[in-house]
Amino acid sequence: xxxxxxxxxxxxxxxxxxxxxxxxxxxxxxxxxxxxxxxxxxx
Amino acid sequence: xxxxxxxxxxxxxxxxxxxxxxxxxxxxxxxxxxxxxxxxxxxxxxxxxxxxxxxxxxxxxxxxxxxxxxxxxxxxxxxxxxxxxxxxxxxxxxxxxxxxxxxxxxxxxxxxxxxxxxxxxxxxxxxxxxxxxxxxxx
Numbered sequence: 031x032x033x034x035x036x037x038x039x040x041x042x043x044x045x046x047x048x049x050x051x052x053x054x055x056x057x058x059x060x061x062x063x064x065x066x067x068x069x070x071x072x073x
Numbered sequence: 074x075x076x077x078x079x080x081x082x083x084x085x086x087x088x089x090x091x092x093x094x095x096x097x098x099x100x101x102x103x104x105x106x107x108x109x110x111x112x113x114x115x116x117x118x119x120x121x122x123x124x125x126x127x128x129x130x131x132x133x134x135x136x137x138x139x140x141x142x143x144x145x146x147x148x149x150x151x152x153x154x155x156x157x158x159x160x161x162x163x164x165x166x167x168x169x170x171x172x173x174x175x176x177x178x179x180x181x182x183x184x185x186x187x188x189x190x191x192x193x194x195x196x197x198x199x200x201x202x203x204x205x206x207x208x209x210x211x
Binding site (some may be wrong): 036037038042047049050053055056058061064065067068 | 084087088089090091092093094095099100102103106114116117118122123124126127141143144145146147148149150151152153154195196
C-alpha cells in the first residue's frame, strides 16, 4: 500500500508559468485553496 | 481540460486556484492554453522536478506518470490526493468540486473514513467516499 502523506504540508515549489511569471505554491497560503492537476500530456 | 474550464468559475468562487503541471515545455503550454482558451495557471515542468518531488514525497505516479490531483488547503496542507491507474480514471470536476467544498468537513470525519480518503483511490472509491461524506455532512 503506497503511503500518501495526506494532511501534511504539500511540498512547496516554484515554477515559471507559460507566460513567464514565477508561481510559488506557498504564495497561495492563507489566500486560496489550490487544486494541483498533474497532467500526463495534452496531446 | 474542457470540462475543467467549464467548472473553473465554481472553483474560482470557492477561492480555489487550479494549477496545471505537465511535462511539456512553455511553448506547448502556450499553444494549448491559447487554443483551448484555458483560464488556469499553466506550469510547464519539462525537467519533471515538481512531478518528481510529488512522486517522491506523496507517492504520486507510483505506477507511472498517470493523471493525478492534489487539493491543497489554505494552510498549505494536502487534503486530498488522487491518482489514476488509467487516463480515463480521473474524478469528474463535480466530484473534485465536492471534495474541495467538503475540505473542512473531511477533517471531522471518523478516522475510518479519513483512512479511505488517504488511500490511493479508484474512481469507484471516490464516488463512494463522496456519497459517504454527503451522508455524514447532512
